[in-house]
Amino acid sequence: MKRISRRSFTAMASAAGAVLAMPNLAFGAQARVAVVGGGFGGAAAARYLKRLDKQLAVTLVEASRKFVTCPFSNLVLGGLRPIEEITHGYEGLAKDGVRVIHATVQGIDTGAKRLSLSSGSLLPYDKLVLSPGIDLNFGALPGYDRTAAEKMPHAWKAGAQTLLLKRQLEAMPNGGTVLMVCPDNPYRCPPGPYERASMIAHFLKTRKPRSKILILDAKENFSKQALFQEGWQANYPGMIDWLPGKAGGKVASVDAKAMTVKTEFGEQKGAVINVIPPQMAGEIARAAGFANDTGWCPVDFETFQSKMNPDAYVIGDASIAGQMPKSGFSANSQAKVAALAIIAVLNSRKPASPALANTCYSLVAPNYGISVANVYRVTDKGLVSVEGGVSPTGAPPDFRNREAIFAEGWYASITRDMFG
Amino acid sequence: MAHLRSIFAACLGLTLLSFPAPAQEMPLALALSCAACHGTDGKSPGAIPTIDGRSAKEMKEALAGFKNGTRPATVMNRLAKGYTDQEIDALADYFSKIK
Ligand SMILES: Cc1cc2nc3c(=O)[nH]c(=O)nc-3n(C[C@H](O)[C@H](O)[C@H](O)COP(=O)(O)OP(=O)(O)OC[C@H]3O[C@@H](n4cnc5c(N)ncnc54)[C@H](O)[C@@H]3O)c2cc1C
Numbered sequence: 001m002k003r004i005s006r007r008s009f010t011a012m013a014s015a016a017g018a019v020l021a022m023p024n025l026a027f028g029a030q031a032r033v034a035v036v037g038g039g040f041g042g043a044a045a046a047r048y049l050k051r052l053d054k055q056l057a058v059t060l061v062e063a064s065r066k067f068v069t070c071p072f073s074n075l076v077l078g079g080l081r082p083i084e085e086i087t088h089g090y091e092g093l094a095k096d097g098v099r100v101i102h103a104t105v106q107g108i109d110t111g112a113k114r115l116s117l118s119s120g121s122l123l124p125y126d127k128l129v130l131s132p133g134i135d136l137n138f139g140a141l142p143g144y145d146r147t148a149a150e151k152m153p154h155a156w157k158a159g160a161q162t163l164l165l166k167r168q169l170e171a172m173p174n175g176g177t178v179l180m181v182c183p184d185n186p187y188r189c190p191p192g193p194y195e196r197a198s199m200i201a202h203f204l205k206t207r208k209p210r211s212k213i214l215i216l217d218a219k220e221n222f223s224k225q226a227l228f229q230e231g232w233q234a235n236y237p238g239m240i241d242w243l244p245g246k247a248g249g250k251v252a253s254v255d256a257k258a259m260t261v262k263t264e265f266g267e268q269k270g271a272v273i274n275v276i277p278p279q280m281a282g283e284i285a286r287a288a289g290f291a292n293d294t295g296w297c298p299v300d301f302e303t304f305q306s307k308m309n310p311d312a313y314v315i316g317d318a319s320i321a322g323q324m325p326k327s328g329f330s331a332n333s334q335a336k337v338a339a340l341a342i343i344a345v346l347n348s349r350k351p352a353s354p355a356l357a358n359t360c361y362s363l364v365a366p367n368y369g370i371s372v373a374n375v376y377r378v379t380d381k382g383l384v385s386v387e388g389g390v391s392p393t394g395a396p397p398d399f400r401n402r403e404a405i406f407a408e409g410w411y412a413s414i415t416r417d418m419f420g
Numbered sequence: 421m422a423h424l425r426s427i428f429a430a431c432l433g434l435t436l437l438s439f440p441a442p443a444q445e446m447p448l449a450l451a452l453s454c455a456a457c458h459g460t461d462g463k464s465p466g467a468i469p470t471i472d473g474r475s476a477k478e479m480k481e482a483l484a485g486f487k488n489g490t491r492p493a494t495v496m497n498r499l500a501k502g503y504t505d506q507e508i509d510a511l512a513d514y515f516s517k518i519k
């Protein structure tokens with residue numbers, strides 16, 4: 001078949017009145033895929049689209065020049081790694097043939113199929129992948145806004161906020177209380193707050209052993225709960241208290257000036273207060289109409305194609321992915337499903353039915369790791385876990401040590417898989 | 421990569437007709453998620469075992485052992501139960517062919 005450019009092909013088709021009824025590119029034409037967000041979902045999607053089909057013109061638009069991973073940011077708080085070791089650049093993706101643009105996507109014209117960038121330019125696309133991650137829902141918790149976050153860090157996007165929380169921990173008095181405020185489901189990284197409590201406990205145990213951690217939780221139970229509580233008992237006896245929602249854990253409001261938190265049962269004061277507020281899909285996904293009234297983006301579970309727009313695929317934390325947790329591993333697995341689906345659709349094939357996976361390691365102490373691992377499939381109940389589970393309770397130290405080593409192995413593998 | 425490319429070259433030959441997904445895509449849709457732990461193309465840069473280039477027989481035995489619980493593991497015994505025997509064979513063949 002003769003090689004024609006996508007643009008003239010579309011123009012011809014439109015002129016003939018056959019407007020986009022032909023969803024596919026002429027064989028040999030270079031399809032353009034734009035990826036918004038260069039985090040766990042977006043970087044993997046961009047890299048794999050290009051690896052799987054060298055013909056594709058893949059452009060990744062990412063606001064920051066450097067990406068600091070949330071995974072292992074709790075280890076930075078624990079003093080186990082410097083932040084430089086969890087900071088990554090985009091050179092590897094560029095080397096693999098992905099065009100990387102550092103700009104903020106300010107708008108998506110789904111009719112004209114183009115993005116408007118903060119640089120002022122317009123980026124046309126044939127297919128779009130959105131992986132913008134989360135936005136913190138400031139305003140959902142009375143008293144917690146952007147200004148309050150400078151005194152009561154969330155550190156739920158890694159970088160400056162992580163370092164702020166770390167400085168506060170270093171400055172607090174021995175014997176002070178660290179308050180952690182945890183949200184209801186769904187939110188980014190279900191075991192994340194409890195790994196954080198563990199890593200803060202490790203720091204306090206070594207540096208300020210008379211201090212305590214109080215977790216005020218909106219939930220009645222949490223991810224890997226029995227394993228965390230067993231690990232806390234073994235490593236930090238008496239240091240961490242967890243209050244479930246109904247027992248007074250549900251926080252009604254916070255006061256950043258007074259450094260207090262109000263629950264139904266009264267007021268709590270903290271030397272350091274880490275507020276993990278409710279969350280929603282990254283702003284661009286909501287502004288462009290990809291989210292529903294939950295604040296998250298509904299997708300087709302077989303392909304991660306947006307239910308709001310057939311040319312767009314939403315992956316990662318922003319998507320509603322059935323029983324899959326909002327994790328970096330999930331985002332990576334979804335990126336590959338979306339990449340395969342996009343390539344199939346561009347070539348008029350039906351995408352293969354996926355099996356997705358997730359494994360989340362958490363570090364309770366330096367030589368003490370635990371995990372949750374599941375395989376997910378699409379059934380008549382949606383996207384559900386068909387097998388899997390958590391590490392055994394009561395396992396010997398050697399087992400916990402191996403999972404701690406594998407947690408590091410996972411980090412090395414997934415970041416290389418994303419960034420090259 | 422050579423392997424991935426050849427699969428896709430083969431698939432591209434089927435373009436323009438709405439065929440069901442070719443059988444070769446099955447291992448690919450499954451295999452790509454292994455990379456998050458075992459590294460891109462099964463080549464691990466860290467502490468988790470590399471899984472490319474072993475014989476298909478060895479891989480099948482390992483995965484079947486994880487699945488039926490005869491082979492001890494930390495995580496793989498939980499994940500392998502989620503794959504059919506046919507998928508395990510396809511995964512083993514796929515990774516055995518990566519150079
Ligand atoms: C403390 C903590 C620990 C965690 N630990 C783990 C773990 O051990 N394992 C695990 O699997 N997961 C973990 N997670 C979860 C993981 O970080 C997220 O699930 C993952 O980052 C989601 O990927 P994403 O692509 O959806 O979003 P992100 O990785 O956040 O990427 C989104 C990117 O999009 C960019 N962006 C957003 N909007 C725009 C725009 N308009 N224009 C341009 N760029 C834009 C952002 O700059 C960002 O780089 C943890 C999270 C936290 C908070």
